[in-house]
Amino acid sequence: MSGSIRRLTRCAVLTALALALSVAEGLVPLTILFPLPGLRLGLANLVTVYALCRLSGREALLILVSRCLLGALLGGNLMSLAFSLTGGLLALGTMFLLLHMRGLSLFGVSVAGAAAHNTGQILAAMAVLGTRAPLVYLPPLLLCSLITGTVTGGACILLVHRVPQPLERKS
């Protein structure tokens, strides 16, 4: 059936987009402005939010895991995979739950996602290094996630409203 091919294609395109975004973001490192390990804008999160809003949690998860694995293949190592996967999964879970709640906009969801992503990264760093030392970076990272989350949240709103709905039922 063409629906499954459509879905597959859509996931592949979104994965490629997420990958491209995270590579592009690596070209303009925020850490030049703020020397804080792990600090980044989190543009790839846009794709996760879009997938959560317009597709399903399952597809969002698929895209996220593929993006992390491919990203590690492209130019990372096992450690960066652990960081991005832990952060990404925690962010995905948090945003999935928050999206079901009333009273929030994508700004809030995105800020929570960024905060969860940073928390996940720090937890992974603590596990990998076997020390709690990375924890000192979490408070400033959380504060930064307010800004990066708001920026990506604004971008998400544009994305979700401007990009047309997938034409699911016509297939």
Added chain:
Amino acid sequence: MKRLFPLFLALSLSLSACGAPTVGDVGASEQFFAMDTIMTVNVLDENGEAAVQAARAEIDRLEQMLSRTREDSVIALLNTHAGDGSALAVEPELGALLRFAQSVSQDLPGCFDITIAPVMDAWGFTREERHVPDPDTLADTLALVDWRALTVAEDDASARLEEPGMAVDLGAVAKGFAAQRAADAIRAAGGTSALLDLGGNITVLGSKPDGADWRVAVKDPQDTERQLGVVSLRDKTLSTSGGYERYFEANGITYHHILDPETGYPADSGLLSVTVVSSDPLLADALSTALFVAGRQAALDYWRSRDDFELILCGSDGVVTVTEGLTFAFRGEEHGYTCETARR
């Protein structure tokens, strides 16, 4: 509030992770001055106080015996009787210690000599009046340095210095000997997990209370606030000798306290520090001094001839050589050091 549960969950996870208990909540510790240095004894078993006191008592006893600046010590007596032909009755453990020091001199000719005391006095390292001796004084005192002219009886029960003016200084073995005996005392008192810091000479007993290896950092000889790296181990002694420990400057030249028994001048072998790791505290202490004088190549050759110690050598060329038997996490790269592993 319910809505933010996921976020709270994430944050409380991270908070609980930092509440892990720290090592050192139980056990006993004491810091004290002995053997011209500061010592810390930590016993991390429950009710470790008795073991700490046993270790301290042992160290105090050995200082009484080994310090040549105490007039009533056996070593001071041995030195006063130098050259008068009389053999001084000594404890067998001291006889064995003197004989051990001689064996190191024999193994590493020209690198180690406990009869260096007259030269140390000429430099003023003993009385903290450090100065460059005039050449005549140096030559006179250097003539008195000869470990072969120290006679120890077969049964280790008596010793004699053959020439008047000769003197023994056990500075290069005293801390190692003390570590050996203090560790024995701690074990006898039931201690299983302990860390002894005898003026930078580190001895670890067993593992940490949580079962992990002890982690001992090695000082950067060029900046003692920094570390060259960290060794993970258990039941070992780490002894480090370096010119940065005691030194003085005169006319723009730095003179340190590890004297070459051949020249009478501070050893200049191209090494900034030598760390010896061994399960024998006495061996670690003596070899760190001897191999500092010997230099990198001779030290590695000697290491290849034995299997009871490992080395970390820091050279003035910025190369840190670590022998293959150690678990060493190198940290010196950002301070301009490079690390190489020596193989057998």
Added chain:
Amino acid sequence: MHFGGRSMDTPVKRPAAERRRPTIGDGVLALLVILCAAALFFGLRPASGNLLTARIVLDGVLVAEYDLNALTSPVELAVDGGAYPMVIQAEPGRIRVLESGCPSQDCVHTGWADRAGDQIICLPNRLVISLSGAEAQTDFDAVTG
């Protein structure tokens, strides 16, 4: 193939996805993130910011104890009980041996101590100044050398 879920076949209803402006809920969430950051910050370093204690011990006897971070102005302490007279200077957050009559002057050369775990030692005087407070920021148990 079955992709499961009614949500697959109908346009997904996500209240948050339809809004274009921030809500009060967003503000509450941002506030909570700030609170968590602050709680973590203060929870993590209960001592380093607030408490740094210097203990001056002369031959096993406690001579003086300063809470360095509570000091508002420099303090000088003359210690004459040892073999050589010496002067110790404490400032907000740090301490040093200002001058000493001892021959080696190692204690003076050590300079300022300002971190928990730091020690200044004068061997001839049998004096130790040790700083405690925050957990020492090291990942090893001892230092050889």
